[in-house]
Amino acid sequence: MKRGSGRAGVVGAVGRAGTGEEGPETFRIVGRVLVDPPLRTEEFEYLAAFTESRRWHRPDGPYAVPGNPLAECLDPGLDLTHYAEPAPGQPGLWCPWRPADSGRALVPVFEPAFGDGSPPEEAASWLAYLRDHFLRADAVASGNSDDRARWFGGFGFDHVLDGAAVVCSEWSGRLTLIEMSANSLSVHPLAS
Numbered sequence: 001m002k003r004g005s006g007r008a009g010v011v012g013a014v015g016r017a018g019t020g021e022e023g024p025e026t027f028r029i030v031g032r033v034l035v036d037p038p039l040r041t042e043e044f045e046y047l048a049a050f051t052e053s054r055r056w057h058r059p060d061g062p063y064a065v066p067g068n069p070l071a072e073c074l075d076p077g078l079d080l081t082h083y084a085e086p087a088p089g090q091p092g093l094w095c096p097w098r099p100a101d102s103g104r105a106l107v108p109v110f111e112p113a114f115g116d117g118s119p120p121e122e123a124a125s126w127l128a129y130l131r132d133h134f135l136r137a138d139a140v141a142s143g144n145s146d147d148r149a150r151w152f153g154g155f156g157f158d159h160v161l162d163g164a165a166v167v168c169s170e171w172s173g174r175l176t177l178i179e180m181s182a183n184s185l186s187v188h189p190l191a192s
Contacts, residue, residue: 029118029167032107046065061147092118092122131161162182177190
């Protein structure tokens with residue numbers, strides 16, 4: 001199943017294996033983070049591919065995105081030894097945020113059939129990762145000339161993020177607010 005190919009809405013539903021007898025825990029994310037200035041075409045396309053691809057420890061580095069995320073693991077020449085490990089520095093195997101609204105926002109991935117997921121801490125970590133590596137001034141990816149030439153030629157590294165999302169655990173009822181204000185991230189429990 002192709003990640004991020006669902007609706008353009010602002011609701012994402014994902015699950016996470018629970019503990020004990022409770023069964024799987026499901027998280028629902030509602031929100032939107034505005035991007036100013038809007039993403040350039042190159043930024044939008046890269047971030048969409050980044051979100052749709054499994055973020056495993058690839059031999060060609062953490063910023064690599066495959067041409068076809070669905071067929072990547074079928075390449076017989078690909079060493080999948082680290083396929084179950086997130087890329088170094090990345091919060092998990094799937095990024096729960098994708099670009100939307102012609103590059104004016106980041107929204108939660110909406111894919112209820114996908115069995116993996118992001119609890120609030122991971123969703124917040126991914127938002128910080130996108131900000132710190134690809135979007136803000138002096139982003140990490142802007143400093144490596146090889147990566148910049150390969151992946152980030154059309155990037156401006158000049159974005160400011162503002163917005164909020166609420167993550168709800170459907171099993172426990174725990175609500176967590178993720179806020180981004182002028183690129184400053186904060187996470188607040190609302191209810192448990």
